Amino acid sequence: MALGGLLVAVLCLAIKVVAWLVSGSGALLSDALETVLNVLAAAGALAAVHIASQPPDEQHPYGHGKAEYLWAVMEGTLISLTALGIAWGALHEALHLEAPAAPWRGALINALAVVLTLLWLCFLNRAGKRQKSAALLAEAAHLKSDVWASGALLLGVALIPVTHWLWLDPLLSAAVALNTLWTGGKMIQESCNSLMDESPRPEVVNAVRQAIQAHGTEALSAHNLRMRHGGSQLFIELHLVVPGPMSVTRAHSICDRIENAIQHSVGPSSIWIHVEPDTAMAKGAAARVRSGELPINPRTTAKAPQG
Ligand SMILES: [Zn+2]
Ligand SMILES: [Zn+2]
Numbered sequence: 001m002a003l004g005g006l007l008v009a010v011l012c013l014a015i016k017v018v019a020w021l022v023s024g025s026g027a028l029l030s031d032a033l034e035t036v037l038n039v040l041a042a043a044g045a046l047a048a049v050h051i052a053s054q055p056p057d058e059q060h061p062y063g064h065g066k067a068e069y070l071w072a073v074m075e076g077t078l079i080s081l082t083a084l085g086i087a088w089g090a091l092h093e094a095l096h097l098e099a100p101a102a103p104w105r106g107a108l109i110n111a112l113a114v115v116l117t118l119l120w121l122c123f124l125n126r127a128g129k130r131q132k133s134a135a136l137l138a139e140a141a142h143l144k145s146d147v148w149a150s151g152a153l154l155l156g157v158a159l160i161p162v163t164h165w166l167w168l169d170p171l172l173s174a175a176v177a178l179n180t181l182w183t184g185g186k187m188i189q190e191s192c193n194s195l196m197d198e199s200p201r202p203e204v205v206n207a208v209r210q211a212i213q214a215h216g217t218e219a220l221s222a223h224n225l226r227m228r229h230g231g232s233q234l235f236i237e238l239h240l241v242v243p244g245p246m247s248v249t250r251a252h253s254i255c256d257r258i259e260n261a262i263q264h265s266v267g268p269s270s271i272w273i274h275v276e277p278d279t280a281m282a283k284g285a286a287a288r289v290r291s292g293e294l295p296i297n298p299r300t301t302a303k304a305p306q307g
Contacts, residue, residue, distance in 0.1 A: 005139055008120045009035065009042040015113040023106025030089065031110065031153055034082060034146065041075055041142055048135040052231050062270075065231015072138035072191035079142050079184030083177050086149060090173035097166040107157045114150045117143050132232040134194065138187055145180040152176045197228040207265045208236060213296050215261035216240065219254050220278055222294040234269035236262060244277035251275045 016032035048071030056063045121143035128136030152172035225238040255273045
């Protein structure tokens, strides 16, 4: 998948270089130079996906999933820098308005690369969502901002010779710069949130809570439920309150049931359950209020001693 991205990027670079050689257009040259960044970005995504797929080892017992977020932050930075470059170019053009040559043939060849990129990014976007891969989604978002940029460039090349609206080119470039900056900024923000162990989306949290309540029968309640993402893997921990006299074997089988139910509901996850007897409830009351108690078996809870 990521290897395919590298091949597509190299192919697009080749097409855009040909487009520039045929036309000699400065705009098409800068577009080709931007594609060099894409080749680097695709190589980076390839490395990130590879590292993230490595199983946990002695040095990284929680796995390597965060490599993808780290890469997404770098890719977001790359995109933002590109946006600044485009904005700079737009400013320069606005100050030196002049009719560009009409590099029709070059533009047509360049359009081929745009179509290729568009097809690839749709494919990448779907795969990224399916595999919950931050690196693949970042790559798709990057390519999307490139397609906007190239589309605007081609529109300018096609329309200016006909309409003689010289201000169209810098205006389009400025719009593309804003769009690109927005894409890069959003990517950095989202990936930083994941690196900071942000809670999963409310739907996921609710699904986990429901799985605990539906399959933790025999237990009394749960608290200190915490979740975070590490790549496509979810890490979940919680405290489970069971009646004091319950045997370890019985309590463990409840845990196994809850673990299976959660995995079934939200996919592959690493779950850590701390079992405690209901006699500890009074002592843990303050912490419980802070983290929100999740009642599992209200009937039994009512009978249990309250602190
Ligand atoms: Zn506890
Ligand atoms: Zn177990």
